[in-house]
Amino acid sequence: MNLTVVLFAMLAAVTAASAVGVAASRSVVRAAVWLLFTLIGVAGVYFLLGAEFLGAAQLIVYVGGTMVLMVFGVMITNQGPFAVLRTKPVEWAVGGVLAGGLFVLLATASLNFVSSGKTPDDPLPGISPIGLSFLGVEDGGKSYLLPFEVVSVHLLVVLVAAAYLARAKRRVNQVASGKEQGTNKEDTRQEQGVTP
């Protein structure tokens, strides 16, 4: 039992317990807060593995960004203080079977890993190899320049599609008032902006 194993056990316990909390909590807000701890635990595992850039990105993107999105989603959809998620027994059964299957799969896969012989305290390669492969410098025969540029197109598609969907929903909600106010799009948009 060295320190790394102890720390991994702690992080894994926190992550797994919070994940169970996400599934078991009945309130959406509480599930979101449990998810926060799960994501932080995963970031801790990344740090423990020596992937400090991945851990930092996990903290910034998931803990900082995606959680904001989820909390906004809760604020926008939640209509009452006690909006309770009721899970049917069938759903518990299906979810349990799926989770068990995934656990068996992951456990078998990770037990079959061949150790690379590196320990977490080995010197780290740093971020520049990632950046160099992003920018098309072939170091070891792998260049990710095209995926790097494709990712930007992907992000663009996501951005435009999300904005389009959000706007479409808003218009459906406001069809009645929009007709009364005239069909001018600008007018409709102005009316919809009323803060509740």
Added chain:
Amino acid sequence: MTALVATVAVFMSVGLLFVLANLLLGKLVRPNRPSVEKGEIYECGEKPVGTAWIQFDLRFYVVALLFVLFDVEIAFFFPWAVVFGEATQAADAGHPAARSFAAFTFVEFLIFFGILLVGFAYLWRRGDLEWVRSMSNERPPSATRGG
């Protein structure tokens, strides 16, 4: 990295212990005299109007989405910035090849960011980022009072 995680773990457990110990100490020391007034939302005596559980405007979500998308870009910009910085440093130290490599990476970065700016321009052009003024300015003063 084990030392880093161990430091964070020690820091968090000490912080947790500190909060819990103080709460426990306060619970042991303080007198327990609850009253209706103490349970009110605002201590100054202001009566709350309505409930806090209202549906927020959907455009908060669009702005949050925009934030997350530009947040994701850190995973791509940060490695680029490190490489660009190292190349510029090497160029300043007197390697002429590093100068052209830095320029090359900068062009790649501009292509990446330019594609994303198309989406930003789309949102801007379609008015998703315009924060519509509140209607309370247009109501008569009697209607806004009490709200």
